[in-house]
Amino acid sequence: MIxxxxxxxxxxxxxxxxxxxxxxxxxxxxxxxxxxRSPKDTDVYGLPVGFKIxxxxxxxxxxxxxxxxxxxxxxxxPYTEEVRVENGYLNVRISREVLFKxxxxxxxxxxxxxxxxxxxxxxxxxxxxxxxxxxxxxxxRNAIIGDSFARILDFLGWDVRRHYLVNDCNLQVAILAAGRxxxxxxxxxxxxxxxxxxxxxxxxxxLEINRIKRGESEEGNLKExxxxxxxxxxxxxxxxxxxxxxxxxxxxxxxxxxxxxxPDAREVFxxxxxxxxxxxxxxxxxxxxxxxxxxxxxxxxWKSWVRKSLEKLESSGYLGxxxxxxxxxxxxxxxxxxxVRRIFGLTEDEIRKLEEEGRLxxxxxxxxYLTRSDGTWLYTGTDVxxxxxxxxxxxxxxxxxxxxxxxxxxxxxxxxxxALMGYDPDFLVHFAYEMVNLVGVxxxxxxxxxxxxxxxxxxxxxxxxxxxxxxxMSRDPEIEEIAERVAVGALKYALIxxxxxxxxxxxxxxxxxxxxxxxxxxxxxxxxxxxxxxxxGEIPESFDPSELSSDLEVSLVYMLAEFPEKVRSAYQLxxxxxxxxYANELASNFNKFYExxxxxxxxxxxxxxxxxLVMGVRGVLGKALDLIGVPRLExx
RNA sequence: GGGCCCGUAGCUCAGCAAGGAUAGAGCGGCGGCCUUCUAAGCCGCAGGUCGGGGGUUCAAGUCCCCCCGGGCCCGCCA
Numbered sequence: 174m175i176x177x178x179x180x181x182x183x184x185x186x187x188x189x190x191x192x193x194x195x196x197x198x199x200x201x202x203x204x205x206x207x208x209x210r211s212p213k214d215t216d217v218y219g220l221p222v223g224f225k226i227x228x229x230x231x232x233x234x235x236x237x238x239x240x241x242x243x244x245x246x247x248x249x250x251p252y253t254e255e256v257r258v259e260n261g262y263l264n265v266r267i268s269r270e271v272l273f274k275x276x277x278x279x280x281x282x283x284x285x286x287x288x289x290x291x292x293x294x295x296x297x298x299x300x301x302x303x304x305x306x307x308x309x310x311x312x313x314r315n316a317i318i319g320d321s322f323a324r325i326l327d328f329l330g331w332d333v334r335r336h337y338l339v340n341d342c343n344l345q346v347a348i349l350a351a352g353r354x355x356x357x358x359x360x361x362x363x364x365x366x367x368x369x370x371x372x373x374x375x376x377x378x379x380l381e382i383n384r385i386k387r388g389e390s391e392e393g394n395l396k397e398x399x400x401x402x403x404x405x406x407x408x409x410x411x412x413x414x415x416x417x418x419x420x421x422x423x424x425x426x427x428x429x430x431x432x433x434x435x436p437d438a439r440e441v442f443x444x445x446x447x448x449x450x451x452x453x454x455x456x457x458x459x460x461x462x463x464x465x466x467x468x469x470x471x472x473x474x475w476k477s478w479v480r481k482s483l484e485k486l487e488s489s490g491y492l493g494x495x496x497x498x499x500x501x502x503x504x505x506x507x508x509x510x511x512x513v514r515r516i517f518g519l520t521e522d523e524i525r526k527l528e529e530e531g532r533l534x535x536x537x538x539x540x541x542y543l544t545r546s547d548g549t550w551l552y553t554g555t556d557v558x559x560x561x562x563x564x565x566x567x568x569x570x571x572x573x574x575x576x577x578x579x580x581x582x583x584x585x586x587x588x589x590x591x592a593l594m595g596y597d598p599d600f601l602v603h604f605a606y607e608m609v610n611l612v613g614v615x616x617x618x619x620x621x622x623x624x625x626x627x628x629x630x631x632x633x634x635x636x637x638x639x640x641x642x643x644x645x646m647s648r649d650p651e652i653e654e655i656a657e658r659v660a661v662g663a664l665k666y667a668l669i670x671x672x673x674x675x676x677x678x679x680x681x682x683x684x685x686x687x688x689x690x691x692x693x694x695x696x697x698x699x700x701x702x703x704x705x706x707x708x709x710g711e712i713p714e715s716f717d718p719s720e721l722s723s724d725l726e727v728s729l730v731y732m733l734a735e736f737p738e739k740v741r742s743a744y745q746l747x748x749x750x751x752x753x754x755y756a757n758e759l760a761s762n763f764n765k766f767y768e769x770x771x772x773x774x775x776x777x778x779x780x781x782x783x784x785x786l787v788m789g790v791r792g793v794l795g796k797a798l799d800l801i802g803v804p805r806l807e808x809x
Numbered sequence: 810g811g812g813c814c815c816g817u818a819g820c821u822c823a824g825c826a827a828g829g830a831u832a833g834a835g836c837g838g839c840g841g842c843c844u845u846c847u848a849a850g851c852c853g854c855a856g857g858u859c860g861g862g863g864g865u866u867c868a869a870g871u872c873c874c875c876c877c878g879g880g881c882c883c884g885c886c887a
Contacts, residue, residue: 206827213830221829224867234867260830261867303887343887498885518812535811538883545885552887579881581813607814608881640849659849671822674814676880678821682836687849690822690835697849705846746826754823758834768842768851787846809849 176287177737178252178275183208183218185250186265190220193244199229206738211259215727216267223261234261269727273718276734280789283796286737288330294568295331297323297604299575300457300464301338304449305349306370306618307625308456310609310679311577314668317802318606319575320462321669321749324800329744334569335464338559341446342470343552345373347428349449350442352376354427355415357441362409364627366452369445371405371412374621378402379416380424401620408621429549432474442471456626460661461802468562470555478558478566479550483543485561485594498546499554501590504539512592516585541586553583557590564596571600573747578605578674604747606673612680626664629684633660636685637693651808658804659693666692669801670753690757692803698760699798700809701767702791706784707807709773713781720782725766729786732759733793740800749801756797763790 175181184205191202203220211217222241223234230237238258247256247265252275254268279285299319302312323333340346352372361368378401385395405412430438450467457463473479486492486501493502506513508524517537519527527533543554563572576584581603588598616623637656638648646652667683670690687693706712721727736755743751772783795805 204827207829209829211830219830221868224829227867262830340887345887495885500885532811535883537812540885542885547885549885551885577881578814580887582882583887605814610880637849644847675822676815680821683821686836688836689850691849693849694835697847701847701850708846742826750823754834758823761834764850765852767846771846773846809847 174284176279176284178272178279179734180205180737182250182252182267186218186220189245189250190222190241190263193241194226196244197230197240199226201225201229210731211264215724215731216269217264218267219259219262219264221261222263223258238263270718272734273721273730276730277785277789280733280792281785283792285733285793286740287328291330293331293570294334295326296334296336296563296567296569296572297326297575298336298338298572301340302453303340303343303345304446304453305345305373306621306623307366307627308453309616309623309625310611310629310668313626313664314606314609314677315575315577316457316462317460317665317668318673318749319604321752321801322573322575322604322747324802325740325744325749325752328740328796328800334466334567336466336468337464339446339450339467339469340552341442342428342432342474342550342555344424344428346442346446347424347431348376348380349373349445350431351419351424351427352416353445354441355419356412359411361448364452364455365448367625368409369449370618371409371621374401374619375405375412375416376419377619378405379419380421383420397620404621425547425549429547431471432549434475459630459657460665461804468559473555473558473562474550478562479554482558482561482594486590489593489595491593493540495540496546497548498542499544501541501543501586501593503541503586503589504534504537506589506593507537510592512598513589516589516592516598538582538586541590553586556583556587560587560591560601561594564591564600571602573602573604575604575606578607581605607676609668609677609679612678629664630660632681633663633684655806655809658806659687659696659809662692662696662803663687664692665801665803666695666753670750672748672750689761695756695760695794695798696803696806697809698763699791699794700806702763702787702794703807705772705787706791709784712788713784716782716785717778718782720779721786723770725762725770726786729762729766729790732762733789736793736797752797752800756794756801759790759794759797763794
């Protein structure tokens with residue numbers, strides 16, 4: 174089934190033009206993606222053919238375009254009424270009759286832009302936050318982007334597996350576990366990730382203060398850490414004593430014991446990691462984010478994935494040892510292997526030149542350490558093992574790692590290691606996103622200084638409740654549920670609506686802003702569309718497209734028709750924000766229509782056509798909301 | 810020092826992948842619109858040397874080079 178009528182027109186047009194050009198022996202071609210709407214005429218789409226080929230034909234652009242137009246068979250381009258040349262452009266005029274029917278039919282059934290099931294699996298690994306303190310806005314961006322991308326892949330026809338790597342084997346978790354082991358007598362209170370976050374901050378503070386006292390800390394600021402202790406005590410006075418003798422050796426020893434499977438260490442590590450994770454999942458669940466599988470870093474060690482990856486790297490000949498510490502000799506691999514060079518974006522010539530200038534080590538990584546000299550695994554080591562696990566122990570064809578841009582180098586190093594182990598490094602795609610900058614707020618997980626997602630959701634929800642109560646709605650469970658879903662929409666939209674490679678400048682006002690270009694604005698528009706249809710009652714079986722004749726109506730249908738291309742772009746460019754931008758624009762156009770085009774009270778004929786238009790808008794807006802994970806509401 | 814990313818209206822951002830037909834939104838500011846499908850809405854006004862300079866091209870916000878400003882990374886932290 175064709176689910177992208179406009180796209181089929183565009184590729185047919187580009188195909189016809191390219192065929193004509195090759196017959197004319199012109200070495201130019203166009204992509205269907207270049208077919209653009211005329212700014213002057215809503216029904217016209219075209220390509221700037223004349224300009225492009227004037228040179229080859231030694232003609233004026235207008236004449237050149239005419240020569241191409243002569244060779245084009247308009248009847249082979251769907252939805253096309255005529256082909257003509259204007260201002261050097263080769264344009265087609267769309268026949269609304271069929272296009273509108275197809276688009277609105279597909280849109281209303283939410284089939285517009287949907288891909289056929291491919292029977293292929295892709296993995297999206299996202300969130301994967303260290304289980305040491307509550308989720309904050311930065312981790313929220315990861316989860317929201319990852320979840321949205323997974324939804325996009327699913328809509329386009331892949332079978333998506335959402336994985337979460339539980340990083341339970343690193344120093345940060347060890348610090349929390351060490352703190353907990355000294356305070357076993359305390360019973361966790363309240364939300365688990367919040368409570369353990371306090372233990373984590375306390376343990377960090379004690380460790381730092383002890384370092385400063387021993388004169389081991391370089392940049393230690395005693396006062397800040399004493400403030401941290403006060404901050405924790407203010408939130409829970411019980412979390413105080415018992416940590417005085419905590420030191421780095423104890424922490425490292427605990428980590429070492431956990432990695433080697435010691436049962437006592439295991440008990441405390443698992444308690445903290447599972448508790449914090451449970452807290453995470455509560456928050457993520459509120460936001461409609463779920464996973465198919467949790468992979469535990471510790472299991473990668475215990476189930477020998479780390480050993481397997483070492484063996485493979487050893488046999489590649491690029492494994493090195495620095496005392497007891499193990500590393501991948503990327504410096505040599507880059508010099509010797511084309512596949513590794515490609516990952517770092519360098520050619521053989523460039524490498525040779527850099528070597529001659531003695532600057533090679535300035536530009537490329539030399540040693541990629543996998544373990545410490547005490548034999549414990551670094552996150553890089555388990556990350557390489559995790560990649561091996563993904564390739565060998567799952568049946569996915571490709572894996573998207575949603576990881577902050579600051580990890581770009583590490584991700585390349587992991588992909589290089591994958592190549593050295595004999596696998597296609599393109600199996601792993603680094604879906605990079607930038608951090609969230611809280612304007613005017615200092616954040617530090619280690620100091621228990623953060624704005625949590627829970628705080629944001631609760632604050633936003635409280636504001637929605639206030640608005641609803643001002644409108645005279647009572648405080649009942651249904652209203653509470655509406656407030657919750659609006660709050661989730663506001664937060665998710667605010668974090669997704671920026672291009673992933675840009676730093677988000679985050680302000681409270683942004684999440685609490687429910688006006689145009691916000692989650693609630695799009696939700697509201699969806700609700701309006703829904704309620705028109707609900708009130709209108711029976712859905713007419715058919716409609717007359719010529720009844721949709723105003724500029725607003727026509728451009729709304731064309732805008733719906735562009736949705737499939739938007740979704741494909743979001744996938745290809747790793748840009749879920751394209752969907753939220755689109756949804757906002759569609760909502761905005763729909764609201765303009767809403768103000769001036771009565772539906773229910775429209776004359777017969779017009780009423781049916783407008784109902785179909787509203788059905789189409791509701792379908793696409795609803796689907797766009799689904800793809801960015803913003804809840805739909807039927808009342809708000 | 811090296812690498813990657815960002816720089817578009819007072820602020821926050823689209824547009825750059827695929828160069829084209831008059832640079833777009835929102836917020837904030839000012840002024841209007843609720844007896845008619847929910848005003849979380851709509852309409853109007855004000856606001857731009859697209860960081861700077863070269864170049865390629867019939868055509869540059871978009872491509873190339875140089876420079877300036879900001880962020881991140883270059884750990885036996887994650």
